[in-house]
Amino acid sequence: MKLTRGFLLIGFLFIGGLWAWPLSAAEDPASLFAGICSVCHGVGGKGDGPAATGLHPKPADFTDCKVMAADSDQALLKIIKEGGQSVGRSTVMPSWKDSLSDDQIRSLVKYIRGLCKK
Numbered sequence: 001m002k003l004t005r006g007f008l009l010i011g012f013l014f015i016g017g018l019w020a021w022p023l024s025a026a027e028d029p030a031s032l033f034a035g036i037c038s039v040c041h042g043v044g045g046k047g048d049g050p051a052a053t054g055l056h057p058k059p060a061d062f063t064d065c066k067v068m069a070a071d072s073d074q075a076l077l078k079i080i081k082e083g084g085q086s087v088g089r090s091t092v093m094p095s096w097k098d099s100l101s102d103d104q105i106r107s108l109v110k111y112i113r114g115l116c117k118k
């Protein structure tokens with residue numbers, strides 16, 4: 001019947017959409033950063049997120065190239081993966097290796113590098 005086929009098609013599109021949505025969102029470093037990093041690091045990466053008030057040390061200003069030049073990509077990768085404690089930095093910076101893939105962490109490093117403007 002035509003009607004059943006229509007419903008099936010809508011059903012498949014719906015399920016397909018549900019699958020594709022979180023995957024594509026998860027691959028996009030900008031939405032990852034806005035979703036899980038910005039509470040501390042600030043939406044623009046300046047280290048001024050709402051949860052950063054009262055933190056010592058505060059998250060670095062990712063928009064300041066001089067500050068960011070001090071850390072290699074490897075160092076950024078490691079602190080995101082293993083957390084601040086792993087490199088003798090603030091324990092407030094969480095470890096993300098259980099919730100993010102290596103690819104996602106690499107894309108976040110690239111994204112953070114792209115924030116430095118001055």
Ligand code: HEC
Nearest residue numbers: 036037040057058059060076079080084089090092093108
């Ligand atoms: C609960 C607050 C918090 C969250 C959430 C958080 N961070 Fe951090 N992060 C920090 C703090 C605090 C530091 C500073 C550590 C230090 O300098 O001792 C830091 C440091 C860093 C650094 C090293 C550069 C620097 O600031 O000195 C990178 C890179 C980084 N975070 C990336 C991320 C990414 C990517 C996410 C999201 C996946 C994230 N952080 C989520 C608090 C947070």
